[in-house]
Amino acid sequence: MRYSKASEPGPALGHQHLRRALGWSAIVTLALTAWWGLLISPPDVVQGQLVRILYLHPAVATMCYAGFGLCTLASLAWLWSRTRSRRWDRLAVAGAEVGSVFCLVTLVTGSIWGRATWGVWWTWDPRLTLTAILFAMSLGYLALRRSIDNSHARSVASSVVALLMALTVVVDHYATSWWNSLHQGTTLWKPDPTVHGWQLATMLLSFLAFGLLTAWVVLHRYQLEVLEDRYEQEGTQVALAARRSEAASPGLAGPGQPGPSGPGSDLTGAATRDEPSTAKTPSELGAR
Amino acid sequence: MLAVRFRRAVAFAGRYPLLAGVDLDIQAGEIVALRGPNGAGKTSLLRAIGGLLPLSSGEATVLGLDPVADARALRRRIGLLGHRNGLYDDLSALENVRFAARVAGARKGAAEVALERLGLGARLGAMPVSRLSAGQRRRVALAALLAREPELWLLDEPHAGLDATHRRLLDDLLLAASDRGATVVVASHEATTAAALAGRTVEVAGGTVTGGLIEAGPPPGTPRPTALVEASAYVA
Amino acid sequence: MWHDALLVAAKDLRIERRSRVSLNQVVPYALMVLLLFGFAFDQDRSLLAQAAPGLFWLAVVFAGLPAVQRSFAIEAADGASDNMRMSGLDPAGIFLGKVAAITLQLFVIEAILVGGVVVLFHSRLAGGALLAATTVISTAGVAGAGVAYGALSVGLRVRETLLPLLLAPVLAPVVLAATQAWRSALGLSTTSPGGGWRWFGLLVAFTGVYLAGGVLTFGTLIEET
Numbered sequence: 001m002r003y004s005k006a007s008e009p010g011p012a013l014g015h016q017h018l019r020r021a022l023g024w025s026a027i028v029t030l031a032l033t034a035w036w037g038l039l040i041s042p043p044d045v046v047q048g049q050l051v052r053i054l055y056l057h058p059a060v061a062t063m064c065y066a067g068f069g070l071c072t073l074a075s076l077a078w079l080w081s082r083t084r085s086r087r088w089d090r091l092a093v094a095g096a097e098v099g100s101v102f103c104l105v106t107l108v109t110g111s112i113w114g115r116a117t118w119g120v121w122w123t124w125d126p127r128l129t130l131t132a133i134l135f136a137m138s139l140g141y142l143a144l145r146r147s148i149d150n151s152h153a154r155s156v157a158s159s160v161v162a163l164l165m166a167l168t169v170v171v172d173h174y175a176t177s178w179w180n181s182l183h184q185g186t187t188l189w190k191p192d193p194t195v196h197g198w199q200l201a202t203m204l205l206s207f208l209a210f211g212l213l214t215a216w217v218v219l220h221r222y223q224l225e226v227l228e229d230r231y232e233q234e235g236t237q238v239a240l241a242a243r244r245s246e247a248a249s250p251g252l253a254g255p256g257q258p259g260p261s262g263p264g265s266d267l268t269g270a271a272t273r274d275e276p277s278t279a280k281t282p283s284e285l286g287a288r
Numbered sequence: 289m290l291a292v293r294f295r296r297a298v299a300f301a302g303r304y305p306l307l308a309g310v311d312l313d314i315q316a317g318e319i320v321a322l323r324g325p326n327g328a329g330k331t332s333l334l335r336a337i338g339g340l341l342p343l344s345s346g347e348a349t350v351l352g353l354d355p356v357a358d359a360r361a362l363r364r365r366i367g368l369l370g371h372r373n374g375l376y377d378d379l380s381a382l383e384n385v386r387f388a389a390r391v392a393g394a395r396k397g398a399a400e401v402a403l404e405r406l407g408l409g410a411r412l413g414a415m416p417v418s419r420l421s422a423g424q425r426r427r428v429a430l431a432a433l434l435a436r437e438p439e440l441w442l443l444d445e446p447h448a449g450l451d452a453t454h455r456r457l458l459d460d461l462l463l464a465a466s467d468r469g470a471t472v473v474v475a476s477h478e479a480t481t482a483a484a485l486a487g488r489t490v491e492v493a494g495g496t497v498t499g500g501l502i503e504a505g506p507p508p509g510t511p512r513p514t515a516l517v518e519a520s521a522y523v524a
Numbered sequence: 525m526w527h528d529a530l531l532v533a534a535k536d537l538r539i540e541r542r543s544r545v546s547l548n549q550v551v552p553y554a555l556m557v558l559l560l561f562g563f564a565f566d567q568d569r570s571l572l573a574q575a576a577p578g579l580f581w582l583a584v585v586f587a588g589l590p591a592v593q594r595s596f597a598i599e600a601a602d603g604a605s606d607n608m609r610m611s612g613l614d615p616a617g618i619f620l621g622k623v624a625a626i627t628l629q630l631f632v633i634e635a636i637l638v639g640g641v642v643v644l645f646h647s648r649l650a651g652g653a654l655l656a657a658t659t660v661i662s663t664a665g666v667a668g669a670g671v672a673y674g675a676l677s678v679g680l681r682v683r684e685t686l687l688p689l690l691l692a693p694v695l696a697p698v699v700l701a702a703t704q705a706w707r708s709a710l711g712l713s714t715t716s717p718g719g720g721w722r723w724f725g726l727l728v729a730f731t732g733v734y735l736a737g738g739v740l741t742f743g744t745l746i747e748e749t
């Protein structure tokens with residue numbers, strides 16, 4: 001993805017056409033996938049109707065990993081001082097949110113598959129286990145993001161956590177697969193050589209459809225962050241003006257301020273000076 | 289030489305502006321009082337000088353360095369006393385002061401001397417901090433600063449909780465530090481305590497300061513938006 | 525860095541010696557967890573002996589959480605975290621010092637838990653070298669990850685609830701790998717003893733990631749968040 005340099009200093013909206021084109025093609029390909037997957041493609045010789053989950057689960061799982069991968073790479077780019085830019089943080093949150101939604105869908109569809117195939121909702125398949133851990137981590141990551149107000153602090157904390165978690169996932173990968181091999185467990189998704197014809201075509205189409213959907217949602221999420229930044233910037237100016245005006249109470253005004261009511265203004269000055277002080281105590285707390 | 293130089297300093301907590309454009313000069317060796325009501329921005333200003341509050345715009349130089357970028361080099365030279373004392377309740381007064389002194393690389397015995405200077409002898413020094421009174425705890429925190437011998441003292445309401453005797457003791461201590469060339473910045477909402485001590489009083493209000501620059505007269509850089517005049521007209 | 529780490533570790537351990545929070549609160553809690561496991565497994569002795577390594581490491585993780593929270597609570601109590609930042613301590617030193625203090629406290633808790641596992645679950649200790657090496661490296665890993673995420677959550681409004689959410693999935697591989705290594709050491713596993721050392725290697729990788737990550741990022745974490 002490319003972003004014009006002009007959008008860097010003041011966040012600007014753009015990519016209208018790109019987003020619209022992505023959105024429409026995602027809808028069309030998703031509809032096609034549903035049509036082909038549910039009506040056109042035949043049931044499998046071995047798996048019967050169950051094969052149709054192949055048109056959903058692998059594509060969604062791949063997009064889930066793609067989302068988390070995007071989050072990790074963007075976090076890395078944000079942390080590296082030479083490429084540091086707000087845009088990476090926006091991409092990171094977009095990737096993480098899309099990833100965790102698709103992660104949940106992956107878990108649910110995988111679970112349904114397991115129930116239909118082995119009669120249990122859950123098997124300790126290494127990839128399913130890893131995906132579950134990944135989902136829990138992504139929830140932690142997003143919860144962390146939500147609990148930090150300051151945008152710089154949020155970017156720092158979340159990018160560090162994203163990297164640490166990505167490294168943990170590597171360890172997790174070995175742990176779950178070794179663990180599984182101890183128990184001669186089954187592997188859910190082996191590349192199935194018998195998939196061909198309509199099945200193969202539908203599966204490939206599902207990858208395209210969910211890929212487009214992911215790109216579309218990520219781009220929208222990115223734009224939402226741009227809008228939030230703009231809102232923050234504009235709110236900042238208003239808040240600054242309001243803050244400075246607190247200094248305008250007569251008791252503290254410089255000699256240039258006219259005192260219309262003569263000596264009595266000193267008294268009112270003292271009174272009004274205390275007025276904003278009580279109102280502002282929470283801000284002192286916020287400073288800490 | 290300037291110990292502190294702030295220009296158009298702006299700092300935020302989330303969306304709330306803590307500092308709204310501060311121009312401030314403080315000479316090395318000077319004692320300056322920051323005066324203003326609660327919420328004016330005194331604490332934030334002290335934290336910004338200490339590098340705990342990064343600026344979102346404007347310039348800041350403290351002891352010739354950037355308070356945030358050069359934090360590591362700077363912080364051993366600065367002593368900051370916040371609203372809270374920052375003491376470990378389970379340790380004794382002496383252990384608290386000694387920890388601060390060791391971190392700063394102070395010479396042996398500095399902790400005992402500092403406690404003595406603040407009127408806390410061996411008996412009180414051995415007590416867990418949690419058993420001390422509020423004023424005594426404040427003095428332990430001040431002793432921890434003194435043991436480190438900072439070049440720049442940043443004190444947030446240091447007189448709070450101290451009785452008259454110890455207020456004078458603190459004042460003498462700060463004057464002595466200033467005589468040795470240290471710079472002292474004292475924030476206080478009380479007009480009398482800090483002003484008696486300070487060579488210069490800077491008024492803080494609405495996240496801005498008046499009289500922050502050393503040249504007399506209203507500082508040219510101080511933002512005076514129109515809202516300010518309107519608001520005061522409304523009050524009048 | 526090492527000098528500062530030593531200062532911080534000594535300070536934290538001294539506070540623990542005075543307050544005895546870990547000893548008087550965390551240890552009984554961890555032992556209680558073992559008892560609860562006994563209830564959950566309905567006194568099935570063979571099952572308990574089989575599951576003992578996993579239950580032991582779960583108890584360690586459960587005990588590690590309050591230990592980490594306590595380590596940061598002493599900094600937050602009186603605004604000491606600002607003090608710690610202003611002290612000029614090397615952040616990597618703070619990180620290593622806190623990790624060392626928590627690791628040592630966890631060692632004490634683990635020693636007592638091992639006693640509990642032997643008495644309550646009738647485990648027989650064996651495979652000394654693998655057992656000890658696994659325990660040391662896993663404990664450092666739990667402490668390292670705990671301090672790294674604990675630093676993050678210290679300034680947050682929701683730290684009590686966020687820390688467990690962040691730590692639980694992150695510590696999952698430690699529970700998995702340490703359990704397997706212990707099973708191998710105690711002869712509960714069908715695989716060769718070499719399998720146990722393979723798990724140990726994975727634990728070394730995990731602990732390495734968190735110790736190196738903490739040393740590199742701790743300064744950024746406490747300064748900029």
